[in-house]
Amino acid sequence: MSDAASLTTVALRPWPAPTKDALSKEDLSAQIHQLTTERGHLRGITEKALQEEIDAGKSVPEDVMEGAETEPKKDAPAADERLKDIHRVRNEMHTKIEWAYFAAGNALNLVSLLLSRDPAKALDSGYTQMFREMNVPRGSFGIDRTVRIDDTQREEDSAKRRELVTKGSRMEALDWATDSLLQAATELETGIRKETKYWEEVLSISEKGWSLQRTRREARNAPFAVRYGLPEASNHFKARGLAPLRMNKDGGIILDSTLSLKPKTMRIRISENDKIVGTSHLPSQGGLGELAIEQSIQLARDSLFEEELFHEISMESRNLLAYGIELRNSVLHITTPALGGQSSHRKVLIDCASRDDNTLAGSDQSQHRLAQSIAEGLRLLLAHEHRMRLYRRSQVPPPLTQIKRQQPGPPLLRTLLGLFSHLTAADALHSYLNTLAKTLKSAGLDVWLDTSRDASWAKLTHSLEQSPMKDLSAIDQLLTLFTRPFDGTATISLPSTSGPQPENITIATRTFIGQPTFGAEHKISLPSSIIKVLDLEPDQSRQFKFPSTDEAQAYVDWILSLDIAHSVISKEYAGRVYSTDHEPRVSILSKGSMKNLAKEDSVLVLLEKGRLTVTATANTSLMTGTAGESFTWDGTPGKATLKNKVRSWIA
Structure with a gap:
């Protein structure tokens, strides 16, 4: 009973192998690899499964199992016999390998010798050492193919087809070449015609x-x-x-x-x-x-x-x-x-x-x-x-400075505005002076008038001859005059100084859209007789500037009125005239008709808007029996003169 009980608790373990029979790591890896190859992954291998396979006899081939059951067990051969069998098998293997190597070398020599007929394929490395020592001439061995009748006919047909294909391809190539040459010739002709026409027009443009x-x-x-x-x-x-x-x-x-x-x-x-x-x-x-x-x-x-x-x-x-x-x-x-x-x-x-x-x-x-x-x-x-x-670019340039010179734009509108302003101012003044001269002549006062819109236009030929810019054309010199200030002149003689050398009032009209005038300006120069009437100092200027035409006209009216009053009328009544201020008014002394008392008559001369008006007033009465008389001349011919009209008023 004790033995049986001890057997129930015995653990089955593999018997430890001797140290000389123990497997190394390399052997163990080889066996694991073998098991993996034979049975798949090791995960499915268990002790129970292996025991079942042993019991079922799966690991032993069936013929072996049958032989093992039927044939009696033989004795194992001796060690000497096994060693002899191993040497015999090894010699047979060496012999077979040598014959195989010899056959392969002969085949290689044969193929290389056949290929040596082509100089491009003659390679000495394709022969074995033994064949090289034999010194067989290269290209001395050839091979021919035996052609059957059917193959000959087939090759002849193939050759005919190739010849036809070659002819067709050649004809097609010739046709393509012909078409290409014709197309090239057409394109060349078209290109020549286009180039000819293009260069003709280019030449025409250049001409x-x-x-x-x-x-x-x-x-x-x-x-x-x-x-x-x-x-x-x-x-x-x-x-x-x-x-x-x-x-x-x-x-x-x-x-x-x-x-x-x-x-x-x-x-x-x-x-x-x-x-x-x-x-x-x-x-x-x-x-x-x-x-x-x-x-x-x-x-x-x-x-x-x-x-x-x-x-x-x-x-x-x-x-x-x-x-x-x-x-x-x-x-x-x-x-x-x-x-x-x-x-x-x-x-x-x-x-x-x-x-x-x-x-x-x-x-x-x-x-x-x-x-x-x-x-x-x-x-x-x-x-x-x-x-x-x-x-300007062709002239010598001015000295270099650090200040950049600003090139002004061309004076186009300024010239146009200047011309309009100058013609308006000059024409208005000259028209008024013509009316004024006509009025004075109708009053019996002898005056003459000379006007010019621009002085440079009046003496254009002389200006062109004396111009310092000789290398400029005449048209450019002429147009240069329009970019400069316009200077018009008007000269009217004094009514009191008619004769070969009369004294004149000169009116210069200057117009420029820029510094210093910025428009039209009138400058009136007075003669010496008017200077005496005005009692101006010798060092005072005899020129007066007016920015508008109306002011210049009013000043001319006043100057002529002064000359008529202080010169024309004063000469008619010399010794009897006196004036007390710088107004166009004179007082004339005369003897009265009663008790020889002196009588004082005042004569006022007024020029305004082209009309001359003379007004006479007296303390008692004039020769006409009235206290005042007035007469106006507006340029209408046939009227009495100023001298006769004043004489009819004053005794």
């Missing part, structure tokens, strides 16, 4: 005087460009004055796309009482595509010139706002006096419009010549400014 230059990028369809802008234009418009000469599909020249726009022009309109009475215009030329290339370039240059002119005028108007200039909706409104003494609200409207705009063609055009003259004058002034820029 017309236009400046040509190569384009920077050497564009294939536009190798040249034409410089149609003016060389002395402002920087912005100078950059726009270059257009590439592109070649179209027919070989003709087409200008840049920016030039295909409608040509512009500076339009001048005259407005009187808010009604357009005059418009300037240039003749219509049609579109650029309808004109020859030279005319298109000319039209583009004119349009660019007109745009520059309007740009310069717009820039100049910013400094002339005090002169009644306004810019509204891209239109300049310039308030100008009516020329010729007309009383109307006149404006000059300047804008940039299309050259083909004829919307105002049917309106009133009574001032068409004035509008056209203003437009042509502004164009001449801008062209003159371009030439003057070239002239």
Whole structure:
């Protein structure tokens, strides 16, 4: 009982192997690898599963199991016999390996020898060492293929097909070459025709005087460009004055796309009482595509010139706002006096419009010549400014300074305003002086009048001959006069000094839109006889300036009234005349008819608005029996003279 009880508590463990039979790490890894290969992953191997397989006999082949059951167990061979069997098997293996190596080397030698017929494939590295020592000539061994009848026929058919394919391919290549040559010849002919036409037009443009230059990028369809802008234009418009000469599909020249726009022009309109009475215009030329290339370039240059002119005028108007200039909706409104003494609200409207705009063609055009003259004058002034820029650049430059010199803009509007102001002031004064001279002559006073709108215009030939700018053309010297102050003169003689050497009153009218006058100014120079009447000191100035025409007219009236009163009437009644102030009034003493008492008569001379009025008053009565008499001369002929009329009043 004790033995049985002890067996129930015995643990089954593998018997420890001897140290000499213990497995190393390498052997253990090999066995684990073998088990993994035979049975899969080790996770499913358990002691119970292995015991079941042993009991079932799965790990032993069936024929072995059967043999083990039927055949009797033999005795194990001896160690000497097993060793002999191992040596025998090893020798057989070596023999087989040597024969295999020999056969492979012969095959390699054979293939290399066959390939040696081709010089490009003769490689000594393809032979074995033994074959190299035999010194067999290269290319001495060949192989031929035995061709059957069917193969010969097939090859002949293939050769015929290849020949037909070759002929067809050659014919197709010849056709393609022919077509290519014909196409190339056509393209060459077209290119020659286009190039010929292009260079003919380029030559025509050059012969017309236009400046040509190569384009920077050497564009294939536009190798040249034409410089149609003016060389002395402002920087912005100078950059726009270059257009590439592109070649179209027919070989003709087409200008840049920016030039295909409608040509512009500076339009001048005259407005009187808010009604357009005059418009300037240039003749219509049609579109650029309808004109020859030279005319298109000319039209583009004119349009660019007109745009520059309007740009310069717009820039100049910013400094002339005090002169009644306004810019509204891209239109300049310039308030100008009516020329010729007309009383109307006149404006000059300047804008940039299309050259083909004829919307105002049917309106009133009574001032068409004035509008056209203003437009042509502004164009001449801008062209003159371009030439003057070239002239100034060709002169010796001034000394260098650290102060940057400001180049003023061209005086376009200033010249126009100055001319309008000068003509208005000079014409108004001269018209009044003519009326005044006519009135004085109707009163029996001998006067003469000489007027000139501008002194430089009167002596133009002499000015051109004495001009220091000899290298300037006559037209530029003439236009230079318009950019300077305008100086008009008027000379009227005194009524008291008629004769070969009369004394005169000189009125100089100077107009300039700038320093120092900023408009029209009248300067009156008095003769010595008037100086005596006014009792002026010798060192006092004999010239008086007046900023308006009305003031100058009033002063001339007063001076002539003084001369008539203190000179003309005083000479008629010498010794009996005296005056107490500097007024055109004299007192005449005469003997009365009663008791020889002296009588004093006062004579007042008044010139005003072209009318001469003489008024005589007395303390008692005049010869006419009245206390006062008055008579007026307005230039109507056939009236009594001033001397006779005064004599009829005063004894």
